[in-house]
Amino acid sequence: MSDTDIIDQLKQGSEAAFKTLVDTHQKLVVNTCYGLVQNREDAEDIAQDVFVEVYRNIDKFRADAKLSTWLYRIAVNRSLNHIRDNKKRKWFHSFEDEVANKRREAMQVSTSNTDEPEYELENQQRAIILKEAINSLPQNQKVAFTLSKYEELSYQEIAEVMDLSVSSVESLLFRAKKGLQKKLYKCFKKKCL
Amino acid sequence: MKCKNVHNKLIFFLEKELPVSEMEQVQKHLDECSKCARFAAEMRNTLQILDNDKVNDENPFFYTRVKERLSKQAEEQPAVRPVLVRILQPVAFSMLLLLGVYGGFMLGQAPNANIAGSGFTEQEVIPYWNELEAEPIEAFLME
Known part of the structure; x- marks a missing residue:
């Protein structure tokens, strides 16, 4: 079933669609x-809200737009809202909670070399x-950066999702990579990598 | 190529986003400089984490949870009230408020017809206030 068929049937209230x-x-x-919230449970929770929003606002969906672009936009907006709300909540969390959360998040990273605990530990740190x-x-x-790395979207697709020009996306990704490189190098110098 | 130049281009080298000539220059430097080579290896390992850090499996209960959320939200939504109730209720409350204010004004302007009782009340209350002044609060609390 194509995206257009799904949308048409969904507008008629089809549950199967x-x-x-x-x-x-x-x-x-x-x-x-x-990719944005870095926590599997939170991500699933937000994703459920994304589909609820799609179901409720399907009539507002423009026929000429791409369904995936719309989904990406809602997912990005909802995730950014979640991060913003979380920042406010973090004021009331203790430092221990924070460390435990980070450790749990790091444990979620699946690595292929599970037989080597030392390698696993290093990877968690990384x-x-x-x-x-x-x-x-x-x-x-x-x-x-997230759309490029986690979803492997092209510059053109990222530009459509973010409502920017392709050159702006190029510039954003260039600065993101530069920033990451700088931070990782600082860490390498301090021997935390 | 100097170490600093390599550090600035390393991420783009690892992502194979540099022109061929620069790719070769960086590679040459990495073959010669052990410190930069170590950093490059570390950076490669760190960036590789992103390749494994994706959600590849699907939650089989995902759709059920979305449906559950939809029905819960539908239950929580208040039933649509008739238009008349939505309009009449605020109007009635506003009228009551206006009536209250008007009544207050009217009572305030009314002639002092009978205030005989109020003088008596005043006389009865004053001694208590005087007593309160005479008695220190510490003594009162001790008792």
Whole structure:
């Protein structure tokens, strides 16, 4: 079933079309949210909200737009809202909670070499540093970088999702990579990598 | 190529985004400089984490949870009230408020017809106030 058929049937209230939409685009939405919030449970939670929003606002969807672009946009907006709300909540969290959360997030990183505990530990450490470096990027750079790395979108697709020109996306990704490189090098110099 | 130049271009080298000539220059430097080579290896390992850090499996209960959320939200939404109730209720409350204010003004302007009782009340209350002044608060609390 094509995206246009799904949308048409969904506008008529078809539950089967909604199930098809959720099943076919679940990975796309969850992965995008995960790239931004860096927590699997939160990502699934936000992704569920994304599909609820799609179901409720299907009449507002323009026929000429791409369904995936719309989904990416909602997923990005919802994830950014979640991050903003989380920042406010973090004021009330203790430092221990913060460390435990980071450790749990790092444990979620699946590595192929599970037989080598030392390698696994090193990778967990790297994952924490990398995620911190990504999280410290300015919001637009972070979104562009996440869409490029987690969803492997082209510059053109990222430009459509973010409503920017291709050259702006190029510039965002260039600055994001430069920023990451700088942070990782600082860490390498301090021997935390 | 100097170490500083290599550090500035390393991420683009690892992502194969540099022109061929620069790729060769960076590679040459990495073959010669052990410190930069170590940093490049570390950076490669760190960036590789992103390749494994994706959600590849699907949650089989995902659709059920979305449906559950939809029905829960539908339940929580208040039933649509008839237009008349939505308009009449605020109008009635506003009128009551205006009536209250008007009544207050009217009572305030009314002639002092009978205030005989109020003088008596005043006399009864004053001794208590005087007593309160005479008695220190510490003594009162001790008791």
